[in-house]
Each structure stands twice: as C-alpha cells, then as structure tokens.
Amino acid sequence: MTTRLMAEGLFEGVDPPRLVGARCSGCHTVVFPRQDSCPRCADGTMSAHVLPVRGLVWSWTLQAFPPKPPYRPPSGGFQPYHVGYVDLGEVLVEARLEVPLREIRIGLPVRLTTMPAYHDEDGTEVLTFAFRQDPEEDR
Amino acid sequence: MTRARSDEVYVVGCGMHPFGRDETVTGMAMAERAVREALADAGVGWEDIGYAAGGSDVSGKPDTLVGRLGLTGVPFVNVQNGCATGASTVLAVANALRAGEASLGLAVGFDKHERGAFNVSAARYGLGDWYAESGMMLTTQFFALKTRRYLHEHGISERALAMVAARAFRNGAQHPMAWRRKPLTEQEILDSAEVSPPLTQYMFCSPGQGAAALVLALGDRAFDLCERPVRLASLALRSRRFGSFEVFSPWLPPGPHRSPSVDAAEAVFRRAGLRPADVRVAQLQDTDSGSELIHLAETGLCGHGEQEELLAAGDTDATGRIPVNTDGGCLAGGEPVGASGLRQFHEVVRQLQGRAPGAQVPGAPQVGFTHVYGAPGISACAVLTA
Ligand SMILES: [Zn+2]
Numbered sequence: 346m347t348t349r350l351m352a353e354g355l356f357e358g359v360d361p362p363r364l365v366g367a368r369c370s371g372c373h374t375v376v377f378p379r380q381d382s383c384p385r386c387a388d389g390t391m392s393a394h395v396l397p398v399r400g401l402v403w404s405w406t407l408q409a410f411p412p413k414p415p416y417r418p419p420s421g422g423f424q425p426y427h428v429g430y431v432d433l434g435e436v437l438v439e440a441r442l443e444v445p446l447r448e449i450r451i452g453l454p455v456r457l458t459t460m461p462a463y464h465d466e467d468g469t470e471v472l473t474f475a476f477r478q479d480p481e482e483d484r
Numbered sequence: 485m486t487r488a489r490s491d492e493v494y495v496v497g498c499g500m501h502p503f504g505r506d507e508t509v510t511g512m513a514m515a516e517r518a519v520r521e522a523l524a525d526a527g528v529g530w531e532d533i534g535y536a537a538g539g540s541d542v543s544g545k546p547d548t549l550v551g552r553l554g555l556t557g558v559p560f561v562n563v564q565n566g567c568a569t570g571a572s573t574v575l576a577v578a579n580a581l582r583a584g585e586a587s588l589g590l591a592v593g594f595d596k597h598e599r600g601a602f603n604v605s606a607a608r609y610g611l612g613d614w615y616a617e618s619g620m621m622l623t624t625q626f627f628a629l630k631t632r633r634y635l636h637e638h639g640i641s642e643r644a645l646a647m648v649a650a651r652a653f654r655n656g657a658q659h660p661m662a663w664r665r666k667p668l669t670e671q672e673i674l675d676s677a678e679v680s681p682p683l684t685q686y687m688f689c690s691p692g693q694g695a696a697a698l699v700l701a702l703g704d705r706a707f708d709l710c711e712r713p714v715r716l717a718s719l720a721l722r723s724r725r726f727g728s729f730e731v732f733s734p735w736l737p738p739g740p741h742r743s744p745s746v747d748a749a750e751a752v753f754r755r756a757g758l759r760p761a762d763v764r765v766a767q768l769q770d771t772d773s774g775s776e777l778i779h780l781a782e783t784g785l786c787g788h789g790e791q792e793e794l795l796a797a798g799d800t801d802a803t804g805r806i807p808v809n810t811d812g813g814c815l816a817g818g819e820p821v822g823a824s825g826l827r828q829f830h831e832v833v834r835q836l837q838g839r840a841p842g843a844q845v846p847g848a849p850q851v852g853f854t855h856v857y858g859a860p861g862i863s864a865c866a867v868l869t870a
Contacts, residue, residue: 407678432738
C-alpha cells in the first residue's frame with residue numbers, strides 16, 4: 346500500500362517526518378505552519394524551523410460527533426478522537442492526540458507520530474501528524 | 485471622562501423581535517418589527533431618525549430596510565463585524581450624533597441562521613485544507629480546549645459549567661423573548677449529549693434568529709423624549725493583540741494569552757470613570773458556559789478562580805450581587821450574530837429603567853455592562869448608566 350503525507354509543507358524528512366514551522370530572527374517567535382512574515386514584530390525575517398518532537402499535553406478534548414465536510418473520515422468511518430494543544434516549549438501546536446481516555450490529562454508527556462487520516466480515491470493512505478504517549482518519559 | 489450633557493448620548497427607546505426559531509418570518513421582517521417597536525418606545529417616527537446603522541451577518545443588506553420603513557433619505561450605514569456587529573452599530577450612531585450629524589439615531593441588528601454549527605472554510609481563515617480535513621477546524625473544540633485549560637489553571641470544577649447554564653435557562657424561563665424557556669437542573673445539563681468535553685450539549689448556545697433595535701438621542705433631546713433615558717457612558721471595540729487564544733489556531737505562543745476582552749473592558753471602565761465593582765447588571769458573551777466563566781474574570785467582574793464560589797452563592801442570579809445574563813444570554817436566546825449584541829443593550833436598558841421583560845434586578849440598578857467576544861479575536865464592551 347502506498348502512503349503519502351497529508352500536506353508536504355508541514356513536514357521535513359520522511360523517516361520519521363518532523364514538523365516544520367518558522368522562526369523569526371527578530372523576536373524568536375516560532376509559528377506553525379510556516380509563514381513568511383512575523384505576527385509579532387515588523388523587523389524579523391522568518392526561516393524554516395524544525396519543531397521539537399517531545400512535549401506535554403497543554404489542553405485536550407474529544408471530538409464526539411462526526412464533523413461536517415471538508416473533514417474526511419477514515420476508511421472505516423468516523424470514530425470519536427482526541428484533539429489538543431501540545432506544549433513544545435517554544436510553541437504550542439494543535440494536533441490529534443493518539444492517547445486513550447484513561448491516560449489523557451494535562452501535563453502528559455507525548456511525542457510526535459503520524460496516523461492514517463483517510464484514503465485517497467486510488468487507495469493511497471494519507472497520513473497526518475499526531476502525538477502519542479511518550480514511552481521513554483512514562484514511568 | 486466627563487462630558488457636557490449636550491455631548492452625551494442616551495438610549496431613549498428599544499425594541500426586540502423574540503429570539504428562537506420561526507420559519508414563517510424573515511430576518512428583514514424581524515428587523516422591521518424591532519425598529520417599529522423601538523420607535524414607538526421612544527415616541528418618535530421613522531422620519532425623525534437622522535442617522536441609522538444596521539448589521540446582519542447572513543440575512544441581507546440592512547440599509548434595504550428603508551424600503552419597508554420609509555424612503556426618507558436618511559444616511560444608513562451597514563455593519564458586518566461578527567459578534568461585535570451590534571456594538572459597532574451603536575458606536576457608529578453615537579459617534580455620528582456627537583459629531584453633529586443628527587440628534588436622533590437608530591441602531592438595528594438581525595439575523596436568521598441555519599440549524600447546526602456555523603459552516604467554515606479553511607481558506608477563508610487563511611489555513612490549508614489539511615486543517616479542516618484532519619478534523620481540527622471546529623469551533624466547539626476551541627471552546628472546549630480553552631475551557632479545559634482555564635479550569636485547570638484556576639482550580640474550577642466542571643460543575644461550575646453546569647451552574648452557568650442552569651442559571652441561563654432559569655433566567656430564560658422568565659423572559660418572554662428568550663428561545664429556551666425550560667429550566668434545567670445542573671445534573672440534566674451535565675448528563676446531556678457529549679459534544680466536546682468538558683462541554684456538553686446544553687452548555688452550548690445554538691445559532692438561531694432574532695432582531696433588536698435602539699433609538700439613540702443626543703443631549704437634551706433625550707430628556708424631551710424619555711422619562712428615564714439611559715446614558716451610554718462608554719463603548720469600546722478592540723481587536724486581538726499578539727498572544728490571544730483564538731479559534732482556528734494551529735499554533736499558539738507559549739503565553740501569557742491576553743484576550744481582546746481584557747483590553748475592551750479596561751478601556752470602557754476607564755472612560756466611564758467607573759469600576760467593575762460598580763456594575764449591578766451585566767451581559768457577558770456566553771457562546772458556551774466556559775466562555776462566560778472566563779469573561780467574568782477577563783472583564784474584571786471577579787478575580788480568576790473566584791467564579792465557582794460566586795455561582796454557588798447565587799451572586800450572579802438576578803437577585804445577587806452581580807446579576808449576569810438576566811435574559812438568559814446566548815445560552816437561552818441562541819446567537820443570531822447580528823442581533824446578539826443589541827439584545828444585550830436591550831436587556832440592560834430595560835433593567836436600568838426598572839422594566840425588565842423577565843427577571844428584574846431589585847433595588848434600582850444604576851450601572852449596567854455589556855460584553856461580546858468572538859472570531860477572529862474581537863471584543864466590544866459598553867457601560868450604561870441610569
Ligand atoms: Zn518577530
């Protein structure tokens with residue numbers, strides 16, 4: 346089965362992919378995804394910046410009902426899923442959380458992963474980014 | 485800030501079409517009814533209005549109302565400013581009156597939305613398709629994520645969210661123009677359908693329909709027309725600054741996250757020369773229970789983390805120390821975007837005049853407050869005095 350990443354501009358590398366944002370040379374603000382101008386200051390220039398892979402759950406919720414299109418459900422149909430912000434230190438990133446309900450909490454150590462989002466019409470599996478519990482951090 | 489009475493702007497009449505859902509009436513027809521009611525309340529005719537502003541998100545061009553009300557040649561400004569639409573129409577009219585354009589003006593807001601959540605497009609928000617396709621572009625998620633973090637940071641329990649909604653429905657049950665008019669217990673609210681925890685179905689407002697209108701008058705004209713004119717002490721509209729936590733944000737800076745509500749509230753109290761502690765009736769944006777909790781503190785009506793105690797003590801009830809959303813707010817009224825802000829003015833004006841349609845705050849309240857907040861990070865606040 347062939348796979349592809351959901352949107353090329355969000356990632357750097359493939360094995361494993363890392364998230365790439367941008368960092369301002371003036372005020373050091375980190376944004377995700379990349380953008381060409383700084384939302385905070387006028388003088389900085391933005392350059393590509395690979396984000397840390399480890400972070401802590403900053404907030405979370407459950408998507409309990411199927412979203413309307415343009416949401417694309419997985420091939421097996423909609424299943425409720427967790428969403429949250431992950432604190433990566435220099436920036437908080439919103440992401441799907443592949444963490445079961447019994448484990449999920451603010452402050453939980455997580456690390457970057459990919460997960461199947463949906464399938465293209467030709468059967469290609471489309472991957473999006475997510476965070477899962479960090480086994481190295483978990484005691 | 486003190487102004488000469490001749491430069492003060494007063495509300496001298498208000499009107500409202502009931503909120504809710506009624507397939508037999510259009511947005512424009514609701515607006516016409518609200519305007520006619522406001523004119524009658526002020527004891528003036530449409531031909532007396534020297535300046536008008538109107539707002540609607542989805543229900544047509546407000547200035548076409550002149551075709552229904554009368555082709556008097558009146559300057560009529562259209563406003564489309566999200567949740568701040570109503571406040572922006574009041575601001576436009578008040579500024580025009582003070583600038584000498586007219587001595588009598590009218591502000592009207594109306595909307596009629598489809599059932600269910602507002603439709604969104606990633607491109608319209610400057611975002612890639614991936615954001616919506618991967619299931620992260622939902623307003624309900626945003627409110628839930630913001631609420632959960634807030635409860636965590638300030639040690640507030642999820643029951644406080646149910647207390648907010650229970651009070652809204654209790655007030656709505658007494659208000660003849662509210663949509664949801666059945667009281668619900670905290671347990672019923674907690675047990676309602678899961679949407680995005682910690683928020684359940686009955687902790688969210690629904691897009692509905694409605695209209696509201698105000699007649700505003702300058703200086704002495706107000707006292708000629710009205711026995712109890714309500715003074716617009718101050719009104720401020722603010723957009724977001726860096727670091728505010730807004731809907732549809734794939735990233736946030738690490739913090740602190742300062743909301744435009746804080747800026748707008750600080751500005752109106754400063755300009756009015758009053759403090760949040762002076763407020764005896766407040767209308768706060770309650771798109772969901774969590775939003776109202778957060779806005780109570782962001783506007784300065786209480787400290788961060790004090791909300792649960794306030795709610796449990798009944799302090800935000802109509803008979804309490806700081807009555808909040810005495811007409812049931814968005815939770816009981818629904819949120820027709822263009823009308824919602826003017827509904828708040830309508831309620832506060834009627835409270836300060838001692839003729840609230842629903843639960844009247846006892847003891848002749850002298851200071852009222854309104855607050856709206858919404859995408860893409862805007863807030864408007866007003867202080868009104870009896
Ligand atoms: Zn910068």
